[in-house]
Amino acid sequence: MHGRSRVFLLRRIHFKDSDRPRQLSCQTSPPPLPPDSNLKPLCLQGRLHEALSGMATLGTEVRFHGYDALLTACIDRRAFLEGQLVHAHMIKSQYLPSVYLATRLLIMYVKCDSLNDARHMLEAMPERNVVSWTAMVSGYSQKGHRAEALELFVKMMEAGQLPDEYTFATVLTSCTGPFGPKHGRQIHSLALKTNFDSHMFVGSSLLDMYAKASEIDDARRVFDMLPDRDVVSCTAIISGYAQLGLDAEALEVFKLLHKEGMECNYVTFSCLLNALSGLAALDYGRQVHGLVIRCELPFYVVLQNSLIDMYSKCGSLIYSRKIFDNMLERSVISWNAMLAGYGKHGLGSEVVRLFKSMVQEVRPDGVSFLAVLSGCSHGGLVDEGLDFFDFMVNGQRMKPDIGHYGCVIDLLGRAGRIEKALDLMKCMPFEPTTAMWGSLLGACRVHANVSIGEFVAQKLLDIEPENSGNFVILSNIYAAAGRWQDVARVRELMKERTVTKEPGRSWINLDKTMHTFYSSDRSHPQREQINAKIMELYERIKEAGYVPDLSCVLHDVDDEQKESILLGHSEKLAIAFGLMGSTPCKLIRITKNLRICVDCHNFAKYVSKVYARYISLRDSNRFHLIVRGTCTCRDYW
DNA sequence: CCGTTCGGGG
Known part of the structure; x- marks a missing residue:
């Protein structure tokens, strides 16, 4: 129941x-x-x-x-x-x-x-809460309204709202420009007090702030104090060195962090490639290209653009073009990088050809025209260059900036139309820059225009009396005109002023090592052999007709000493070293920090002829590919 | 809960 x-x-x-x-x-x-x-x-x-x-x-x-x-x-x-x-x-x-x-x-x-x-x-x-304030600060920062971002940050604290790690990371990105570092330091101390300074995002932002203010040691200190590192903070310190042109330091810190197993993303490699471009370090560049492929990042357009730029600045245009051709999609920057590469190598006709295919696909921007104008100038295509300027202004209705005017002045100067160049400088809506005067001075040297050369040199000596390169070119101009008393006068002029010029430096990458030479360098371990080699080269090319150009030396010494100073120029040391290799290579790649001097250029041409070598010399302005006694710059640079 | 750091070409 x-x-x-x-x-x-x-x-x-x-x-x-x-x-x-x-x-x-x-x-x-x-x-x-x-x-x-x-x-x-x-x-x-x-x-x-x-x-x-x-x-x-x-x-x-x-x-x-x-x-x-x-x-x-x-x-x-x-x-x-x-x-x-x-x-x-x-x-x-x-x-x-x-x-x-x-x-x-x-x-x-x-x-x-x-x-x-x-x-x-x-x-x-x-x-409002901290998020509301931070979002607004971030809005101003990301649109580049630095002053508004900082003002709002102050307002926020006046309203009694304490910032947090998000706020710090954001507001520090607005601490660039003239007063940025001053505010940045204050914000740093605030972050220290509230213990947000060791937060990874805040730290990345802080070190980037210091790097952008050229305070790289402070940036490094922040980096070294961070309890943790991630890909962004590591990239930020590499980028910091690279932005300041401290390319060797950028490479060093990358090597260190890479050994410690740092993570890399496309930004990291872009910054690193930038540094390698500066160093003309083709071997490292190839290795990084390999890393990029292994990290499965090769299809980032940004990264491909950096690779194009790296290969061209390391003297390997063929590789630049290979990457360019294999790209599935290209940005305007891809085209610009390729155009600039051809331009720096003096291949004006390639610049023109590429630009014509470019306009079929994308609209060229200001940098495109800069690359085309400078490419035409370096390639000797004067009229084509002037046509492109006309196309830019009247065809595309674009407003040329100061850089475009600089290129056109360079073009006119190259064509020997120096008065015309001066006229353009007078009527353009910008103040002439030292680069423009310098370009004109170079034109006066090539076209043996003594009177305008004197005028231009005077301008330059007023603006940058510390740059002895200007004295040298003026001296070249007088020497070419046979005005030896004026050469002596320039020399006197230079003695009166305390001339502190950046020391000439050349380097060559052999066996994965960078060998650096300074003028009259006595520090290289193989200096004895190098000196002996230079003397050997000197004797042999003299037989072939080389005459040292003593007007490239402004020290008040006798001719024999001038000769020895000339022979001590860093690019000659590098050339001699390059010829000493036990397994002689056909192509010697040299990089120099300044413009190459007239005498060294001539020296290289004779060496290329007598020793049947190709010499690729990248100076601060362009590439010189010197083969059988002639150079792609056609003696105008 | 929501808001954050590094960034290619002259």
Whole structure:
């Protein structure tokens, strides 16, 4: 009996259970869905417009989650008009957003590049939290409005809101420019007090701030003190060295971190390749290219652009072109890098040809024209260059900047139209730069224009009296005109002034080692053999007709000493060293920090002829490929 | 919950 009733009871219950699921589920299932609950799935599926009409239909029934989903979708898609609709709907429904939702609105405006609306939102909010303030600071920072970002940061603290690690990381990116470092240091001390300075993002931002202020030692100190490192902080320190031209240091710190197993991304390799371009370190460049492939990053356009640039600056245009040709998509920068590469190598006709295919695919920008104009100048295509300038101004309606004028002045000077170049300098809407005067002075040397040369040199000596290169060229001009008294006068002039010039430095990469030479260098371990080699070269090329150009020496010494000073020029040391290799290679690649001097250029031409070698010499201005006694620069540089 | 750091070509 008892057992039966139990079974009965159980069956009844079981029966009831399945028969009345609704009543029972009232206690175990979630509460009924809010009316706006279908907005979120629509937003997540990317059906933003359906969600918006849903919002309109629901009227005042839209709640927190609905607005949140809508705003998130607008933020993700940078949908400004849609975001405004959501905002308007909130106002019409008299919905009072929480601090969170108001902040989401603010962020929506920031992401849609409507900083005024965002600022208005921030001002109108009855309450703000650290996220609201930081989002606004970030908006100003990312749009380059540094002053506004810093002002808002101050306002935030005046309002009693303490910054957090996000705020610090953001606001420090606005600490560049003239007063940036001053503010940056203050913010650094604030971060120290609040212990956010060792946060990885804050640290990356801090060290980048110092690097951009040329305070690389402080940047390094911040980096070394960081408790943790990630790919961004490591990249930031490498980039810091590279930005300041401290290419060897950039490579050193990369080697160190790489040994420690640092992670790399495409930014890291871009910065590193930049440093290797400066060093003309083709071997390392190839190795990094290999790493890029192994890290499965080779299809980043940014990285391919860096590789194009690296190979061309390391003297290997063929590889640049291979990468360029294999790119699935190219940006305007890819084209510009390739154009600049041809230009620096003096291949003007390739520049023109490439530019013509470029305009079929993308619209050239200011840098494209700079590359084309400078390429035409280096390639000797004077009229073509002037036509391109005309095309830029009248065809494309672009406003040339000071760099474009510099190229055209260079072009005119090369053509010997020096008065015309002077006229252009007078009527252009910019102040002439030392580079322009320098280019004109070079033109006066090549075209033996003594009178304008004197005038231009005087200008240069006023503006940069410390640059002895100008004295040397003026001396060359006088010497070419046979005005030896004036040569002596220039020499006197130079003695009066305390001339501190950047020491000439050349380097050559042999057997994966960089050998660096300074003028009259006595430090290289093989200096005895190098000197002996130079003397051997000297004797042999003299037989072939080489005459040292003593006007390249301005020290007040006798001719014999001048000769020995000339023979001590860093590029000659490097050439001699390059010829000493036990396994002689056909091509000797040399890099120099300044412009090559007239005498060394001539020396290299004779060596290439007598010793049947190719000499590739990259100076601060361009490549000189010297073969069988002639140079691709056609003696104009 | 939401907001963050490094960045290619003259």
